[in-house]
Amino acid sequence: MLSRSLAERAARLECGRAMLFIAAALLGSVAPGGARACAEVTGYERLSDWIGWARLDTSVRAGLASSYDRSGGNADYCWYEWPPGLQYGPGICTVRTLTGPGVIHRFWMPHFTANHHFVVRMYFDGEVTPRIDTTSSALLGGTFGYFRAPFVDTFAGGQYSMEPIPFAQSVRIETDNQVLPDQTLVRHYYQYGFSTYPAGTPISTYSGGLSPTAQSKRAAAAAILNAAGQHPDAGVGTNVVTGPQSIAAGQSLVLADLAGPGVVRRVCTSMPAATDDDLTALRLIIQYDGTDVAVDVAVGEFFGAGRGRAVYRGLPIGTAGPDGYYSYWPMPFRRSIRIELRNGGDSDVPIAAARVEWQPIPWSHDLCLLRAEARMTVRGTGDEFHTLLTASGRGHYVGNLLYIEQDSGGLTMLEGDDLVLVDGELLSGTGAEDAYNGGYFYNWTKIQYDEPEGPSPRSATRPLCGALFVHRDGAFGHGRADQYRWYIADRIGFSSDIDVKIECSYGQYGSIWRSVAFWYQQPPIAADVNDDGVVDALDGSLFLEAILGMSVDPAAVKRCDMNGDGRADGEDIALFVASAIP
Structure with missing residues (x-):
């Protein structure tokens, strides 16, 4: 009997070993997140590839070159990579030197600053002659090369360009610091947002023109921006429609309860009769796999609706879509997703209609789950920051809505800088309205009259950024600013x-800071034995070593205990394979 038992065990082990080698072979053929084969990178495809918004790619690293005050003060201007320190006099300055391959995605200045015609010179790949040699007023004013709308715009005291500027090896950004004839320093505020890619990524350096491929990708991205309010993807899914009804106090209305794998393409609701109280009481709740609540946010704050805010058409979210309020964020799900509206108030809330569109898709390990989190800070003694997001794991941050209000001080609360600490690297901004592509308290100071919304606008909205409500009573009375980026x-x-914050120390005590941060996060993968975010043949080898007793890494052995019985053995094989193969 003993020899038979040993023989059966050996047979099971050999069978399991065969399964593992088969799994390893399969895993070796699966493109892991962050290593998907791609054509030449231009920068436009990251906008036009809708499902790509949800795909993990941690090999692409975000960065920000800005004029923030390196001393920790509030003089967020005229600071450069070289010369060091705050520059008070005229002279050539190096803004930042970037090592590629990479893409500059965003260039921003206050409109007032850009109108001083600051030099913008860019030297690529070690060249001694700049390929870009222009001024801020030309580049941000839409008169430089192919840099045009909808990627270049003037917006509420700010000007920005989101025309991608690719570089294969490096780019050195240079400018001239300025003083006026009376020796007054011209405050040079600037921000350059960029991404760097792994060595070998196919990126062609900016040449002054666009290749046929880049022209096609630019046209696709421009069409999406110009059609903001419509779905950015041409695909068609299945609609789950809810008709007119009232949600009783304390009750929930399930909009969709779906089995995966799939992706939710849109979540819309029409609520023309809703009051501000209704939009606060009614919460949007999104749950994955029966237990993972990824979104639990008031409808008004999630969509940016109510409280006198502008009706707007943002690219991923807005309030003026064909079906009312809309979210076009792709929401992949592996097993299931449940979307509901829950009334946490004391009275019924009417809705005219709701719509959830979805479609089945194959699951892959680089797909991430959409998450959104609401936070609030009432500034008290010692409070220096409002935290929008703190998350650990792997994923990517895709933006926020921020609502600020104070009883006095006007709009001075917008002096605070935005700060993103990502994997230990700090990205420092230059002011709240700057982060949202505006400037000078959204054109209520240093007023520029040659703007689409004119001086002191109550609102200004664009596909990727907007001021939904800006107002102050006198210079230092009640102030309020609601915005998105x-x-x-x-x-x-x-x-x-990742840790996303904004300084609230320039707001008055008692000022109220509310936010909703959006990000994508990779769900845990049991078969990712070495915890690198991908599942490949190496994980199969490590798992085989663990179940054969060859591993000396206790942490790895513990991760290979798929069934939680305290040991890694042949009984974990089926669970490993099920987790490894999407």
Whole structure:
């Protein structure tokens, strides 16, 4: 009996070994997240590839070159890579030297600053002659080369260009610091957002023109921006439609309960009769796999609706779509997703209609789950920051809606800088309205009159950024600013952790800071034995070593205990294979 038992065990082990080698072969053929084969990178495809918004790619690293005050103060201007320190006099300055391959996705200045015609020179790949040699007023004013709308715009006291500027090896950005004839320093505020890619990524350096491939990709991205409010993807899914009804106090209305794998293409709701109280009481709840609540946010704050805010058409979210409020964020799900509206108030909330569109898709390990989190800070003594997001794991941050209000001080709360700490690297901004592509308190100071919305606008909205409501009572009375910014082409990937904050120390005590942050996060993968975010043949080898007793790494052995019985053995094989193969 004993020899038979040993023989059966040996047979099971050999069978399991065969399964593992088969799995390893299969895993070796699966393109892992962050290593998908791609054509030449231009920068436009990160915007036009809708399902790509949800795909993990931690090999692409986000960066920000800005004029923030390196001393920790509030003089967020005229700071450069070289010369060091705050520059008070005229002279040539190096803004930043970037090592490629990479793409500059965003160039921003306050409109007031750009109108001083700051020099913009870019030297590529070690060349001694700049390929870009122009001024801020030309580049940001839409008169330089092919840099045009909808990628270049003037917006509420700010000007920005989101025309991608690719570089294969390096780019050195140079400018001239300025003083006026009376020796007054011209405050040079600037931000350059960029992404760097792994060595060998096919990127062609900016040449002054666009290749046929780049022209085609630019046209696709421009069409999406110009059609903001419509779905950015041409695909068609299955609609789950809810008709007019009222959601009773304390009750929920399930909009969709779906089995995967699949992707939700849109979530829409029409609520023309809803009051501000209704939009606060009614919460959008999105749950994955029966237990993972990824979104639990008031409808008004999630969509940017109510409280006198502008009706707008953002690219991923807005309030003026064909079906009312809309979210076009891709929401992949592996097993299931449940979307509901829950009334946490004391009275019924009417809705005119709701719509969830979805389609089945194959699951892959580089697909991430959409998450959104609401936070609030009431500034008290010692409070210096409002935290929008703290997350660990792997994923990418894609933006936020931020709502700020104070009883006095006007709009001075917008002096605070935005800060993103991603995998230990700090990206420092220059001011709240700057982060949202505006400037000078959204054109209520240093007023520029040659703007689409004119001086002191109550609102200004664009596909990727907007001021939904800006107002102050006198220079230092009641102040309020509601805004949004989406990072899609310039999304900020993280491999271990991310912390997104904004300084609230310039707001009055009692000022109220509310936000909804959006990000994508890779779900845990049991078969990712070495915890690198991908599943490949190496994980198969490590697993085989563990179940054969050859591993000396206790942590790896523990991760190979798929069934939680305290040991890694042949009984874990089927679970490993099921987790490894999408």
